């Protein structure tokens with residue numbers, strides 16, 4: 001799938017920030033990825049190991065923080081997490097109503113890197 | 117041993133692609149060109165809708181086509197038969213179109229004499245959702261045989277599209293597709309998306325889709 005292109009994007013961001021910070025080696029890369037994105041973490045790690053060869057990010061560990069898909073109920077004005085892969089439908093858990101809408105779950109960014 | 121330091125990054129992963137996509141969008145806007153990004157799974161009806169749309173709007177607009185589907189030699193021939201300018205993107209093994217590919221394809225078109233570019237993305241509901249192409253509007257097609265549960269399986273795609281076409285409505289009696297349940301699921305993910313049940317085979321429902329596209333084109337020009 002698109003893990004290869006995404007990993008190229010991650011590496012580009014990481015190398016830019018590592019260079020700006022005068023780093024000689026990247027130890028850890030921390031990503032934040034929302035539940036709406038379909039990404040195989042295993043492939044991400046494999047591609048990163050491969051693409052990062054010969055760069056300061058060679059051998060860096062990838063840590064993925066998955067953030068939940070969150071909906072808000074209009075009438076209740078309360079939010080709740082939904083596991084879309086498991087749920088068939090997802091009424092508001094507080095009032096049972098269906099007047100709910102997506103709040104978040106599309107995070108797709110490099111949060112921080114640990115460097116030496 | 118050197119000390120480990122933390123560098124706060126907080127940068128979007130595909131920021132390079134996103135920035136180029138914004139540039140493309142601005143250029144197209146300035147030139148008065150409308151780019152429609154058409155996405156779906158393989159076989160849902162991208163080429164069929166593209167050709168129907170082309171035929172409905174070719175009197176009113178100067179139309180060109182970008183064909184990006186992997187196994188689309190047949191598609192390219194169908195489009196060529198319509199006699200409009202067409203560019204084929206060789207995606208190789210890529211599972212989506214991205215902004216650099218689209219920029220290159222647009223470069224092969226005579227944009228100063230084009231109003232509308234219809235672009236068939238790679239058949240896939242996952243990857244194209246992550247990559248902005250610089251399109252003016254994003255539309256996806258779901259066909260009735262695929263089932264009304266797809267918004268739960270591919271929520272990102274449903275959450276980014278301006279228009280959701282439900283194609284193959286002529287097949288509705290054969291399947292347990294519940295249009296109301298589907299509408300509800302899409303609305304929760306994307307209340308702004310308009311839904312167009314239609315059939316590229318019979319032409320049923322096509323008018324509303326064409327009217328939406330005409331209105332979107334008019335809106336993009338008045339900005």
Ligand SMILES: Nc1nc2c(ncn2[C@@H]2O[C@H](COP(=O)(O)OP(=O)(O)O)[C@@H](O)[C@H]2O)c(=O)[nH]1
Pocket residue numbers: 156157158159160161162163164165239283284285286287314315316317318
């Ligand atoms: N019954 C029916 N078949 C359709 C309809 N639209 C497209 N098809 C058929 O579905 C198949 C795939 O369509 P195509 O446009 O090539 O899909 P694409 O892969 O998304 O470009 C073709 O055999 C079409 O004739 C429709 O509205 N009803």
Ligand SMILES: [Mg+2]
Pocket residue numbers: 162163164185188191236
């Ligand atoms: Mg096609």
Ligand SMILES: [Zn+2]
Pocket residue numbers: 073074075076077092093094095096097
């Ligand atoms: Zn509620």
